[in-house]
Amino acid sequence: MSAQALNKIRVLELTTAVAGPVAGCVLADMGAEVIKIESPGGRSLKSPGAPPPIEGAPDHPYNRTAFFNELHRGKKLLSLDLKHEDGKNIFLRLVETADVVMENFSPKIVGRLGIDYAELKKIKNDIICVSMPAFGKSGPYESRASYGPGIDAMSGLSHLTGFPDGNPGKPAQFYCDQNAGLTAALTVMGAVRHRNRTGQGQYIELAMLEGEMQLIAPALMDVMMNSRSTNRTGNRHDRFAPQGVYKCKGENEWVAITVRTDLEWQSLANLIGKPEVAKDNRFIDLDGRQMHHEDIDKLVENWTQTLTPQEAETVMQGAGIPAGALLNLNEAFTHPQFQHRNTLVHVEHPEMGTFPHTRTAWRSKNKNEGVAGPAPTFGNANKYVLSDLLNFSQEEQQKLKDLGIVSDAPLS
Amino acid sequence: MTEQAHETKSPAILEGIRVVDLTTGSFNYAGRLLAGLGAEVIKIESTEGDPLRHWGPFRDDKKDIETGGRHLHLDAGKRSIGIDLDSLEGQTLAKNIIGNCDVVLESFEPGYLETAGLSFESLTSSHTDLIMVSMSHFGQSGPYKDYHGSEIVDVAIGGYLRLTGEPDREPVKPYDDLVIQHTALHAATAAVVGIMHRDNTGEGDWFDVAAIDAALFLIGGPTQSYFFNGKVAQRNGNRLLFTEPQYLYPSTIRPCLDGYVHAHGNNRNQDLLAVLMPDIGLEPLFDTPMGNADKIDELMDLWLSTRDKFEVVRLAQELRLPFTEVLTPEEILRDPHLEERGFLVNLEHPLEPNLLQPGHAALMSETPWINRRAPLIGEHTDEILQTLLGIDEEERAELRDKGVIE
Numbered sequence: 071m072s073a074q075a076l077n078k079i080r081v082l083e084l085t086t087a088v089a090g091p092v093a094g095c096v097l098a099d100m101g102a103e104v105i106k107i108e109s110p111g112g113r114s115l116k117s118p119g120a121p122p123p124i125e126g127a128p129d130h131p132y133n134r135t136a137f138f139n140e141l142h143r144g145k146k147l148l149s150l151d152l153k154h155e156d157g158k159n160i161f162l163r164l165v166e167t168a169d170v171v172m173e174n175f176s177p178k179i180v181g182r183l184g185i186d187y188a189e190l191k192k193i194k195n196d197i198i199c200v201s202m203p204a205f206g207k208s209g210p211y212e213s214r215a216s217y218g219p220g221i222d223a224m225s226g227l228s229h230l231t232g233f234p235d236g237n238p239g240k241p242a243q244f245y246c247d248q249n250a251g252l253t254a255a256l257t258v259m260g261a262v263r264h265r266n267r268t269g270q271g272q273y274i275e276l277a278m279l280e281g282e283m284q285l286i287a288p289a290l291m292d293v294m295m296n297s298r299s300t301n302r303t304g305n306r307h308d309r310f311a312p313q314g315v316y317k318c319k320g321e322n323e324w325v326a327i328t329v330r331t332d333l334e335w336q337s338l339a340n341l342i343g344k345p346e347v348a349k350d351n352r353f354i355d356l357d358g359r360q361m362h363h364e365d366i367d368k369l370v371e372n373w374t375q376t377l378t379p380q381e382a383e384t385v386m387q388g389a390g391i392p393a394g395a396l397l398n399l400n401e402a403f404t405h406p407q408f409q410h411r412n413t414l415v416h417v418e419h420p421e422m423g424t425f426p427h428t429r430t431a432w433r434s435k436n437k438n439e440g441v442a443g444p445a446p447t448f449g450n451a452n453k454y455v456l457s458d459l460l461n462f463s464q465e466e467q468q469k470l471k472d473l474g475i476v477s478d479a480p481l482s
Numbered sequence: 483m484t485e486q487a488h489e490t491k492s493p494a495i496l497e498g499i500r501v502v503d504l505t506t507g508s509f510n511y512a513g514r515l516l517a518g519l520g521a522e523v524i525k526i527e528s529t530e531g532d533p534l535r536h537w538g539p540f541r542d543d544k545k546d547i548e549t550g551g552r553h554l555h556l557d558a559g560k561r562s563i564g565i566d567l568d569s570l571e572g573q574t575l576a577k578n579i580i581g582n583c584d585v586v587l588e589s590f591e592p593g594y595l596e597t598a599g600l601s602f603e604s605l606t607s608s609h610t611d612l613i614m615v616s617m618s619h620f621g622q623s624g625p626y627k628d629y630h631g632s633e634i635v636d637v638a639i640g641g642y643l644r645l646t647g648e649p650d651r652e653p654v655k656p657y658d659d660l661v662i663q664h665t666a667l668h669a670a671t672a673a674v675v676g677i678m679h680r681d682n683t684g685e686g687d688w689f690d691v692a693a694i695d696a697a698l699f700l701i702g703g704p705t706q707s708y709f710f711n712g713k714v715a716q717r718n719g720n721r722l723l724f725t726e727p728q729y730l731y732p733s734t735i736r737p738c739l740d741g742y743v744h745a746h747g748n749n750r751n752q753d754l755l756a757v758l759m760p761d762i763g764l765e766p767l768f769d770t771p772m773g774n775a776d777k778i779d780e781l782m783d784l785w786l787s788t789r790d791k792f793e794v795v796r797l798a799q800e801l802r803l804p805f806t807e808v809l810t811p812e813e814i815l816r817d818p819h820l821e822e823r824g825f826l827v828n829l830e831h832p833l834e835p836n837l838l839q840p841g842h843a844a845l846m847s848e849t850p851w852i853n854r855r856a857p858l859i860g861e862h863t864d865e866i867l868q869t870l871l872g873i874d875e876e877e878r879a880e881l882r883d884k885g886v887i888e
Contacts, residue, residue, distance in 0.1 A: 075678040088702065100675055121710050140706035187847070206845075209819040214799055216746075219720075219733055220806040223744035228720075228735060228808050230657035231646070238735050238742050238808050240720045241656035242645040248700045249664060253515075256671040257844040260495035260519050263678055264849060270492060272848035280825050283840050284511070284555075285663055289811040290826070291551035292539040294837055299812055305634060305655050309537065313634060315643065315652045324652060326643060328632035387629050394635035396653060398714050399705060402641035402698060410624030413695050425709050431668035431695035432615075435602075435688040438675050 072144065072442035073434075076102035079262055081170040082161075083107065083145065084152075084185075088218060088244075089202050089278055090174035091141035092251025096430060097170075097258060098144030098442040105168075105451055106145045107152070107161065112448075112480025113138060127421040132480050133447045134422055143417065143427050144442025146451035149477050152183055157475045161185065163460050165193050169265075170258055174202040177212060187273040196271035198261045202254055206277035218244030218278075225282040230289055233304040250278040252430075311359035312366045315396065316374040318382055324396040325374055325382040335359065337389040342373035419444035449478040494520020495849045499677060501585040502576075503560060506532050508633075508659035509589035509617045510556035511666035516585070516673060517559030518843060518851050524583070524866060525560040526576055528567065529888035531859045532557075541834070547859065549833050554856045555840065558829060562857035563866045564888030571886045573599045575871070581609050582870045584680075585673050589617040592627050602688045611686040613676035615669045621692035631693060633659045640697020645704065648719045665696040727773025735808055736779060738786040742808035743794050745782060747771065754801050759785040829855035860888040 079102040083094040091106075098104040113132060120134040132138075148164075151157040162185075165171060171190055173180060180186050180201070187199040204221050205211040211224075222228050222245055223238075232239030254276045265271050289300040305326075307313040312335075313328045329335050332355055339348035347369060352358050359366060374382050379395030386393035395401075402408055403426070411433060414426035427441045456462040456476065470476040499521040503513035510525075510532070517523040525532070534556065535547040547553075563579070566572040577600060580586055586605070588595060595601050595616075602614050616622055619631020620639075634655045637643040642661065647654035672689040679687055698705065704715035704723045715723040720735040732745045732755070748754045752768040762781045767774040786794060791807040798805035809817070815838070820826055827841040842851040867873040867887070881887045 073675065073679070074682065075675045077682065092702070096671070100678075134710075136707040136710045137703060139710070140703055205819060206823050209822040211819040214806070215802050215804040216806055217733070217804055219722075220744045220746055220804050223735065223742075223806045223808045226809055226811055226814050227657055227660075228742075228744065229810050232654055233651070236648065236651070236654075237720065237737070239647065239654060239656075240735065241660060242642050242701055243703055243723050245656070245660065245700065248702055249667065252664075252667050252671055253843050256515065256667070256674055257495075257519070257846070259671070259674045259678060261846065261849075263674070263681065264492070264495045266681065268492065270848055272846050274847075275845040276843075277823070277845075280823075280840070281843050283814075283820075283825070284843055285658060285660060286811070286814070287555035287840050288537075288539055288551050288658060290815060291554070291837065291839065293811045293815055295539050295541040295551065296543065298539075299810060305652075307634075310632070313632075315634070315638075315654070317652065324638075324644075326634045326638035326655075328634055330632070390630060392630040392632040392635045394629075394631075394638035396638045396644045397641050398644060399641045399701070399708050400714050402639070403708075405639070407620055407624050407626035407639070407694065408698070410626075411621050411692060411695060413698060428698050428701075428705055429695075430671070431665060431693075431699055432672040432675075432689045432691045433621075434672070434676070434690070436679060436685060438672075438679050438687055438689070 072098065072440050073100045073438040075438050076100045076259065076262070079103070079170065080105065080168045081172060082164060082168050084171070084173040084175065086174060088141060088247035089250040089254070090172060092248055093172060093202070093254035093258070094145055095141065095143055096252060096255035099429060099440055100259070100438070104145040105148050105455065106142055106446070107148050107150050110149045110151055110474055110477035110481045112482040121422050123421050124423045130421060130448065139419070139425070139445040140427070142445040145446055146454065147446035147449060148451045148455045149449040151475045152185070154473070154475045156470065156473070158183065158185070160460065162193055164455060165190050165197060167459055168194070168197065169262060170198045170200065172200040172254070172258070176215070177203060177207055191271070196265050196269055198258065198265060198271045198274065200254055200258055200274045200276065202250055202276045202278060204277070205279050207275050218247040221246045221278050221282060225279055226286045226289060227282065230286070230300060230302060232302040234302050236302070238302070246278045246282040250276060250281045253281045306363065309356070311356055311363055312370060314367055314370070316367070316371045318374050318377055318379045320378065323379050325379045326394050326396060327370065327386065328392040330392065334391050338370070338386070338391055341385060341389055342369060344369060415441035417441055417444045420447060448480060449476070452476050452478060492849050494852055495846070496521035499585065500524065500583040501587060501673070502526055502580050502583045503587045505587050505589040505617060507534055507589070508556065508662040509666050509669070510534055511663045512587050512615070512617065512669040512673070513560055514556050514558055515667065515670040515843060518853070520850070520852050523560040524579065524862070525557060525562045525857065526565050526579065527562060527859065529564045529885060531564070535859070546833070549831070554831060554834060554837065557856035558839070559852055559854045560857055561862035561866065562860055563863045564860035566886050567598055569886050571881065571884070575867070575886070576600060577605065578871050579866065580605055580612070584613060584677065586612065586614045587617070587669060587673065588614070592618050592622045606686060611680050611684060613673060613680060613686050615673050615676070615689040615691060617665055617669050617691045619693045622690040633662050636693040637661050637697050640694040642697040642701055645701065645715055645717050645723060647717045649717055653717055661697045661700065662693055664700055665691055665693040668696050668699070721772070721775060725772055727770035729772040731771035731775045732778055732782065734779070736782055736786055738789055738791050738794055740790040743786065743791045744806045744808060746804040748803050754803055758798055758801055758803055827853050829853055831855045863887050
């Protein structure tokens, strides 16, 4: 089930890694027909874990990798060799029928394939082209190679994440890919609307680094305003104290707490059974609590260690204090609030059966939400593209397959 | 108004769309994005100003509600009107302004707008094609709707916090309001989805955006792999979260002579790493790179310890190894790449005339990205009341005397 907002919009996706595929998923979820174009040579099977095929389904490990299924849900798949002249011509004919072409190849590869915006515009004047380079299509780092975590490092995010006495840190898996993917989806939708109203297509350049650096403004400004280099601050907060992650009963169990006001601090002191601490002048205001943060952390943790994360969360939330158990992924998926929001959408894959996918963070009254469907099996749109969209005869299609330009299974 | 360097002939993508922004804190990023794409964004804030204005950094640490760093960045491109939303007259003014707008962004605690007479139902009784985007920590309904959130609490419940940090220490939150700002990106996207839905059908819509969902969305890969093989990812320092021995390594951050580098193997040609760092015994470790991660670190560290980060990255990139420098904020401000691209911009704020801040989130060949300075409190109150609602000077003076507007 998908939204209808991008109904009748066709997107051709020539992407690798993560950011481009994420953008394609969001556009598919919003109702676009997204055709992912992949080389017939096949794909990396280096992906963690794969479920077995369901009964009666063919055993195609390449259709069951975690990465591929996460990053291409809701899309169709055309397996096409763009390096072959006939393959490139098929792509160009497909561009005539498309609204958007999205790529995140390195700038060199796009030039070599001869499919840059200037070329595609000759074929379809109002085409919208999107590039998602790591650092942009100009500047000294234009041709640098990098993946998500490398961009996180150059944006300042790694330097700023972690403990003051520890190494720079990486937020979860990586940040900039999902951020750039969604920013691209937003911009593409805006560009489609602009084209609908004016007939004008355009070229969109989304440098992953620049999307990510929208987050770094406070640290940059502190250098300019105060010649002060922001360092890592762990779990602390510059306007709230105490804030932290505290050990709970059990192995590797934690609760996160933010005390926003003096009143919330007094409530917490009473909860931990230390009314004398609530009156302690050292902790009475924010400045004092920042200064004595370590002492407070010990007091709070002595108490949280007697509780499970859920118990600690419940009792603090009951007193109006922001607190949350640190959930494992499996716990988050069965959490009542995620269940209530139907954050996971179950879709049926023809070779693996039914699996959940996470969707974007919004729900809407008119159901402009959802997950468009499972990831495609290898080459599942070959026939649709060649027969229905481009009117190739059976013979011509067979010839393309014989030449390895199109394939229904990986050729490697 | 400064625009990107590109010569542009057309109006901005969202020109003609009018947005009322009632958000606070880092949720303000949604309005900033829509303003960047050319929407007219009217920030309705309290007569004392949005609490965001009290967030630093401030020059010389002197608090000034016009010049807080986060406000200057997240409110860039907006117009400001100060209205007391606790007063009945203020609520009526807000409702009438919204009556002239396409989109409302808000981040109040769920249920607050109803008490202020501004619920989606009451707003749409006369304005049926309104698009409203509500942001919150946990969502507008459900068992946790009234729970109290914060960045660190949202990332805790969203499953994100456990995945960040070193395995032998407590989990650590990502910098600043990363997930709340990401929630605002979802909200801006939802607003444009709503606009396109309205173009197609004439209908409005109400979007309910939750920070805990944004946290889960950000996790990406480890989520799907759990569904497929039941393995629950755990924080792994700067290494990737998939720990099977055959998995890619290095992808990590290591110390070098003058700081840190992000070190990353080449997916297709792991041996290139041994070309970069020859004769130190790396080759035999690449059969199971992740399984040998500790040993690889040990060997790499020796090589890295005598070289500075810019040299390491230059040598690695010559081999197409995706190494990068872990840059500090000062280094970013001196970075030749960002300078050549004109990414950091001076928006010529009258009270901060020499400050650079992040500019475009995207560049477009035919339509501009709009960079315009953040507004002073109530800078556009008179203009908005006059032009949108026809409230004249005399009436405005009366409203000011009563403290309804600022």
